[in-house]
Amino acid sequence: MIKKIACGKTNCYLVGEYGRAVLVDTAAPRYLGKLYKAAHNAGVKFIFLTHTHYEHAGCAAALAEKLGVPVGLSEADLGIMDGSAPQIMKAHKLYGKITLKLCGGAMKKKSAVPAHIVRLSDGMELSPFGVAGETMELCGHTFGSLGLVYENALFAGDAMSNVLRPVCTCVYADRTAAEDTVRRILGDSRIARVYVSHGSVIELDKLRAVMTPAPVVDF
Numbered sequence: 001m002i003k004k005i006a007c008g009k010t011n012c013y014l015v016g017e018y019g020r021a022v023l024v025d026t027a028a029p030r031y032l033g034k035l036y037k038a039a040h041n042a043g044v045k046f047i048f049l050t051h052t053h054y055e056h057a058g059c060a061a062a063l064a065e066k067l068g069v070p071v072g073l074s075e076a077d078l079g080i081m082d083g084s085a086p087q088i089m090k091a092h093k094l095y096g097k098i099t100l101k102l103c104g105g106a107m108k109k110k111s112a113v114p115a116h117i118v119r120l121s122d123g124m125e126l127s128p129f130g131v132a133g134e135t136m137e138l139c140g141h142t143f144g145s146l147g148l149v150y151e152n153a154l155f156a157g158d159a160m161s162n163v164l165r166p167v168c169t170c171v172y173a174d175r176t177a178a179e180d181t182v183r184r185i186l187g188d189s190r191i192a193r194v195y196v197s198h199g200s201v202i203e204l205d206k207l208r209a210v211m212t213p214a215p216v217v218d219f
Contacts, residue, residue, distance in 0.1 A: 002153065002195070005038050007031040010055050011197050015133065015150050019043035022131040024148055024155045025050055025197065028058040028106075035059065036066050045130040048120075049073040050157025051142040052081040054109040056197065061112035070129065071114040074121070074144030083110040087142055087173040096170035107171075120146055138185075140178025141169040147185075152192040154185060162199035166207055 003014040007027035012035065015022050021042040026035055026049070039047075047064055049057050052073060064071045079085025089107055091097045118129065122137035126148075136147040138159040148155040158169050159181050172178040185191060186208060194202040 001042070002150075003038075003042070004195075005035060007034065008055075009198060011195070013155055013195055014038060014042045014044070015148065015155065016131050020045050020130045022046045022048050022126065022133060022148070023063075024048050024195075025056045025157065026058065026060040026063050028055050029062065032059040032062055032066075035063055039063065039067055045069055046118075046126060047071045047114075048126075048133075048146075048148050048155075049077075050138070050147065050155065050159075050197065051145045052077040052111060053142070053158075054106045054111055055103075056157065057081060057111045058109075059111075061114040064114045064116065070116040070118045072118040072120045072126070072129070072135075074146050075119045076139075076144030077142050078113070078117075078144075080107075080142065080144075081111045082113050089171045089173060090175065091171045092175065093170070099170050104171075122146075136188075138181045140172050140174050140176075140181045142173050143177075145181075149190060152190060153195060154188075154191045154193075155195045156185065157197050159196075160185065160194055160202060161196050162194075162202045164199075166194075166202045 005012040010027050013024040021044045023039050023044045060071050091100050120135050124135045126133045133148045133150040138145040138147045141158040168182045
């Protein structure tokens with residue numbers, strides 16, 4: 001099962017088998033009811049945060065409490081969530097600068113910290129938590145950005161987007177790391193498609209077929 005839950009301009013996803021599914025990202029608190037209904041019906045056993053910006057993690061604590069499940073995230077992003085170590089977001093091209101002006105405030109907002117946190121790192125299997133999938137480090141958009149690899153799909157959060165065309169994140173904590181992350185995604189033979197938080201699914205085989213030697217990393 002792969003099911004998108006549209007929460008405004010942010011995509012969340014139900015992934016795995018009914019009765020032991022994972023919810024990728026939780027959006028802002030105003031979507032709590034919508035996400036709870038979908039997650040409860042799917043039998044979600046684990047919440048996976050690609051990173052902890054407010055529009056991705058705003059209702060994670062409340063939703064996890066209602067469902068009685070743990071929340072997995074990178075320790076490198078905990079400081080964003082509780083406000084103790086916010087990360088400075090940057091952009092160097094017009095679209096990214098516009099995004100920062102419009103959404104930069106939300107990226108600085110704190111979210112409630114879940115009671116039961118699982119600290120995730122690269123290559124961790126999620127089977128001990130009753131769900132399928134493996135984590136993949138996607139550092140760049142934030143220092144702790146993570147993806148979930150499930151079968152031949154990657155749930156990549158904001159590491160890439162596909163609003164007009166497939167591109168690297170337009171805002172980032174570390175530009176070099178963000179570009180390296182896209183190169184690793186494109187070079188990973190396990191991954192056929194990328195499910196992003198903003199825009200439509202990226203079919204990697206089609207993207208690879210039209211690529212020049214340098215991957216698409218235009219901000």
